[in-house]
Amino acid sequence: MSGTLSIPGTYLLVGHPNVGKSVLFHRLTGAYVNVSNYPGTTVEVTRASARFDRDAALLDTPGVLSLPSRSDDERTTVRALLNEPTRALLQVGDAKNLRRTLTLTALLAELNVPLVLALNMHDEAAARGVTIDLKALSEELGVPVEATVATDGKGVGALTRHLADARAPRRFLQYDKAIDVDIEQVAAAITEHCPHPVLAARGLAILFLGGDDEVAAWMRDKAGQNFAHLVALRQAARNRVEGDLPTLLARERTEAADVLATSVVSRSVKSSPLLSQRVGQAVVHPVWGLPILLAVLYLIYEFVGVFGATTLVGLLEEDLFEGVLNPAVTQFIEAIAPASWVSELLVGQYGLWTMGMTYALALILPIVTTFFLAFGVLEDSGYLPRLSVIANRLFAAIGLNGRAVLPMVLGLGCVTMATLTTRILHSPRERLITTFLLALAIPCSAQLGVVLGMLGSLSFKAVLIWALAMVGVLMLTGFLASRLIPGRRIPLVTEMPPMRLPIFGNVLKKTAGRLKWYLVEVIPLFLVGTFLMFSLDKLGVLPAIIRAGEPLVSGWLGLPPEASAAFVMGFLRRDFGATGLFAMSASLSPIQAVVGMITITLFIPCFASLMMMVKEQGLKTAATMVALIVPFAFLVGGLFNIALRALW
């Protein structure tokens, strides 16, 4: 987020999580941001020019469960409210749950900013027998209200036209008189010491009294030494009320929203639950939940591990690259290369084409493509939040709750993005444990595909040993981390969005976006890595590293000495290292393959995720994690080498 007031006029999309803000953002700007069927998809703001007004910017903000802000993503939204030159708010709400939408409206109304209300997923509300009197609601609020179905564009045109009529909503709540006196006192102090150019002092006072840290930080910055006076006023207000002031404020907003919603919503009696509701309940059923999970995992294995990593890789790597492209490119380069080292650099053992591009395009690309497709279907179906319910008990053992399953599963796509997504977790302790486990034991899609491809071609037993090793390490280290890191576990309370049939176009768009990211990020790194390997080889350093690593790699892990090169590659990206082992799989025994894959999976996370760890957790914590992870990876690999040689 910019944090500046440089762009004249910004429209802010705000609303609860998973109500369709990002889909609407795409409709209104043409810019695509990741859209999924679970709360917390957006954890940062995204800015783009509005289609309806090229001079104005539109901002997609992370969903807020409630304001005042409590979580990192909610704080991001409040920062946007505080720092943007807001022309109007576009509040997006779930038409199925008007009460909740209006609870947020009650607070936004106090900020006195022009607003338009979009009641999205109107089709789902209608299917459930929910009818809203939009005209009456618009009159009560004094702002335009439009029913939308953002996924197919219904109501979006009218919504755009309404933006010209955006007005500050009418307040529909009178707080308790005693509390209202406190609000007005704080508002007067804000007007005196730190007036906001856009937001009304009264709204800021309510957020401040409700304990919003982001608003407090902004006020401290603007009011300077007078901030102490504001804090004193807040403390006096807290002392005066019976009970918890933020809770009382929130309750009054909820009650007012309830009254208004009741007056405009009518419900017809439903004959029976919808199919999507039945499916949604079946996947978290105490008996059926687990078999369904196993079936889902099996389908993913078949699609990614067998079809992607075996069939497609076979077609691309063996038939296309090894059979046709590489011989032709090699012949061509050798014919025109001015010196032998040039042809070695391009098509030799560590050649930019024969190693870098072949690894990236023939080995990894088909695997990540199939993974991203499967993952996109899962994301849009609404299955992932339900997975957090099924996995909750397991996560309780490692001091987390089932909510952590979301970043963990996202980590199977990309650990870098998943590290950013830990922001949806509620406490710093949860974020720390989850970030550590992501860095240690969660393989990203590319690496996962390589593992499945390599071990899957050996035997199911090999895949199972590797999977059990990862789960065992995850549980053991998580258990220890939860005992060592101070703080308590937060029990799970989560919303489960409706199960939906994924929209194929959205899955394809997401996959294309992720593949673009993959090609832009991974190919240069693979080429740099290959060049590094080539240089180390030519300078005679690589043979020295291989010799130096022999006691560890051959003695302790039981791998061929050349495997040291794969670990050197792994420092750049774990999947690059894993691919290095994959490429030498013909010379590895089953035990060596399993041990190698266990070690490289636990090995240091890729450079991009390392940078994200530094960004989210700070340099010191990230460095400590790496210092723990690297020796631990070799320790576990060696122990498995000993155990498997004794038991295989």
Place this chain on the structure above:
Amino acid sequence: MSNDTPTSDHQALVPLAFISPGSEVRLASLGDEIDPHQREQLTAYGLAENRPLTVLQQRPMTVILAEEVELALEHSVARHVWVRR
């Protein structure tokens, strides 16, 4: 906010965690044992006094339907959500 004892209408309050699946109940109060932030979260999800809730299942977690929203609550939380049959 805590009303952990029966109130003047002489109707017993029971923890949400004890309600059989399929039953419809009304929310009475959220106990003080629930973390304040989580209480706010529950209020934001729409769990306010006198709201009707349908219990969908109790295992592995308490799952309720509040309006048209499905919520899953751990038993350690559902034990302190007091409801009236």
